[in-house]
Amino acid sequence: MNIVVCIKRVPMTQEVDLEIDADGRGVNREPLAYVINDWDNYAVEEAVLLKEELGGDVTAITIGGEEDEEILRRAMAMGADRSIRIDPGDRVMDSYVVSRVLAEVIKGIEYDLVLTGVQADDDNCGLVGIMLAEHLGLAHAAVVTGFTADGNQATIKIELEGGINEVSKIRLPSLLSIQTGINEPRYVSVIGIKKAKKKDLEVIELGDLPLSDEDLSPRTIIEEVYLPPETEGAQIIEGDPSKVADEIIRILTEKGVNV
């Protein structure tokens, strides 16, 4: 089973105060630390598990700058055989353009399965995977939590709402957007990442791909990014933990919960 897995490097935004950048259309990403998108980490693990079980190879791809190669090396340390970085230069891309560019490169690779994450932790769009499937003309499923290969098809689990899963059979080749929890991503050591440096990492310039201006023109435009108003929301309980605990117990009692 030859597998292509699309991955993205995203900023960690828990416990940081986001700032809107000067043009008001994004957040200031400079002070933020970056990691592989959580969903993509599960997708890489799934690709590697399938390769270990069934043979074949795994190619990891990202569209991003040089600094994003870190997640490609990480994917190779987990077991991907090779990786590709597509350099966007200074192009502004939306999900449509990202999926169109990925399709152009993946077209030239031999694969049975393409995996993406369900969504990226920064834009929370949940678009690139299934858009890519459509560009490539593949059968697809979103929010996948299980995969068992069975000849030229596979039995998959699709997560629905309320704890319900749908079991379906899908033709291969297909594209699946992978949901967290499908497996337990392996630990990646610093030494593992260093060793992976020797593996094959190809860089493709956007300009070298046969894409027209139309292919590369975004369908959506972010007009403004803003932070939610500070006024709304919870009444903050101030004080040291002991005082806070008293207040929580008072609220519990008031609401009819006996502790």
Place this chain on the structure above:
Amino acid sequence: MSKMGDIFVIVEHRKGEIRSITFEMLYKAGEICKALNHKLTAVLLAGKGQPFASDISKWADTVLVFEDDRFMDFDSDTYKEVINRLILQQSPFITLIGHTSWGMDLAPALSVRAGYPVATDCVDIIVEGGRPKAIRQTYGGKAFSRVSFRESPGYLITVRPGAFIPPDGAADRQANVVMMDIPSDLGPAKRDFVEFVDTAAGEVDISQAEFLVSIGRGVGEKENIDAIKDLADKMGGTLSCSRPIVDMNWLPKYHQVGTSGKSVRPKIYLALGISGAFQHVAGISGAQTVIAVNKDKKAPIFRVADYGVVDDLFSIADALKEKIKG
């Protein structure tokens, strides 16, 4: 028969029932239609004899029904094919689809197929100068963005579940139900439905609990869960959690609160180290009182909680244990 100006809502149903996201979209679409004098069309793909059309006939001006046993259960391939042809034929101004597992599989592909731009998981829709704009959240709810579209004959928007709760009396239309021809050249499905399985059932039913002590990724390590379990036991509460705790196999699935877990309605929901992503807070809309403890004063959970504590969850847990003991 150009229907330029129409707003389409794609009806979502499962296991023989219309899902509430459908009514939420119909309500929002109805509001836009009232403001702009547009017509509201519900698009229904269903199996033979599924009596959904009458359920929604008070919510739309037209219900277009595609009835065929191939449409009994959702299948992105066939649904996409039928809806794409309909859209290209009728050019609806806006088409609304739920931001659900189902919609996440349909809308992106439909957008590429039809050539209509799409914005996902929208919490509001504005129409300005003849074009829609979508308000959506990014960074797990820490920021908002306003998205506009490149000019197109029509636009797709997926709607966040729970964003538009219809008030009583919102269903005030009378629909014309139109049976549509099924395209005769639909290709074979690339996906075959096998069955539904319930993964959330288990020893504890958190949906019945009166007091939930709920942990999120902020708990840090698996080993730390015991301390919180102990707190819950001492306080007579039930332990629940956010999704990452289940993903990491730290707790079984039946503890999970949220869209893909359980909806809960306790008197008190005490959220410890949970950021407040929409998929989580959608599960606690029935809680009477939410108290959130989080180190990050900008965590989105504080926008839905009644009471907030900006502190380390373990300090608060320890202090609570002290008080209960004494």
